[in-house]
Amino acid sequence: MMLKGYGxxxxxxxxxxxxxxxxxxxxxxxxxxxxxxxxxxxxAWCCFGTQALVLGQTRLDRRDIxxxxxxxxxxxxxxxxxxxYAVKTGGAALAAVLLYTAPAWVVVCxxxxxxxxxSGYKVLAVILVIAGVYMISRAGGGKAGGISSAGLLAxxxxxxxxxxxxxxxxxxxxxxxxxxxxxxFLYVLPVGIACMLPLVDFTAKxxxxxxxxxxxxxxxxxxxxxxxxxxxxYLEAGRxxxxxxxxxxxxxxxxxxxxxxxxSLLGYCGAAVIISAVLITILAK
Numbered sequence: 335m336m337l338k339g340y341g342x343x344x345x346x347x348x349x350x351x352x353x354x355x356x357x358x359x360x361x362x363x364x365x366x367x368x369x370x371x372x373x374x375x376x377x378a379w380c381c382f383g384t385q386a387l388v389l390g391q392t393r394l395d396r397r398d399i400x401x402x403x404x405x406x407x408x409x410x411x412x413x414x415x416x417x418x419y420a421v422k423t424g425g426a427a428l429a430a431v432l433l434y435t436a437p438a439w440v441v442v443c444x445x446x447x448x449x450x451x452x453s454g455y456k457v458l459a460v461i462l463v464i465a466g467v468y469m470i471s472r473a474g475g476g477k478a479g480g481i482s483s484a485g486l487l488a489x490x491x492x493x494x495x496x497x498x499x500x501x502x503x504x505x506x507x508x509x510x511x512x513x514x515x516x517x518x519f520l521y522v523l524p525v526g527i528a529c530m531l532p533l534v535d536f537t538a539k540x541x542x543x544x545x546x547x548x549x550x551x552x553x554x555x556x557x558x559x560x561x562x563x564x565x566x567x568y569l570e571a572g573r574x575x576x577x578x579x580x581x582x583x584x585x586x587x588x589x590x591x592x593x594x595x596x597x598s599l600l601g602y603c604g605a606a607v608i609i610s611a612v613l614i615t616i617l618a619k
Contacts, residue, residue, distance in 0.1 A: 339568025342561045343577040349558035351584035354426025356550040363543040367418035372530045377551030382519035391517045406525025413498035424488025425595045430585030431605040432492025437615040438463035439500035455618030462611035469604030575616045
């Protein structure tokens with residue numbers, strides 16, 4: 335059963351890893367990050383909504399509406415948009431690595447908001463993440479090398495995405511014990527979609543562009559989440575989290591093979607430092 339669990343988690347990580355690949359091809363079709371984020375959210379909502387309706391998983395406690403709204407703004411709108419800008423300006427590999435600064439954000443926010451104790455391991459993980467981000471900011475590679483204006487935008491977008499992703503560890507954890515993933519996304523995705531809608535400049539799309547947007551929503555959003563939550567049924571949360579760190583590894587390899595993206599040696603070292611920090615954070619729990 336454990337092997338089955340790892341199979342689900344690795345599949346989920348691989349699906350998530352292709353967010354940058356699908357998005358990069360969509361950008362090449364003339365789409366902008368905001369529009370890609372909008373269609374990803376809308377098509378994913380159709381998938382989660384269908385599942386919730388078919389399985390009768392639509393019950394909602396009205397007391398959760400304010401927190402669901404908050405999660406929709408930051409966990410969907412800001413997260414989806416910032417990640418797309420990170421891919422657009424910095425490349426798929428860099429965006430995936432910066433996304434995994436999320437555990438460090440969790441440690442920092444938990445300390446200031448919830449007064450959680452900072453263990454030596456957690457402090458070490460935060461220091462490593464800061465060092466890794468600094469190394470990446472100084473390195474060339476990807477689409478934006480060094481601290482150019484594009485490189486700074488990529489860095490800030492990636493870190494913003496990492497911060498928003500950290501909400502999935504905190505707010506998402508609270509909801510996971512109350513709702514299925516289908517129910518959660520049924521209600522939070524429309525909030526993000528509503529925030530994006532006034533900002534999107536819609537363009538004409540070819541059939542291949544539509545195919546990429548659908549793949550991004552179905553494979554890298556709906557299927558990825560489905561496989562992850564199936565996997566945690568067979569694995570401890572810690573084991574599942576460790577296996578999920580394959581995402582930036584797969585994303586970096588796929589970006590190199592498919593898109594021809596690469597980081598400099600310093601950039602790869604920075605990525606390795608960040609992934610090490612993630613593993614330390616998980617193992618220290």
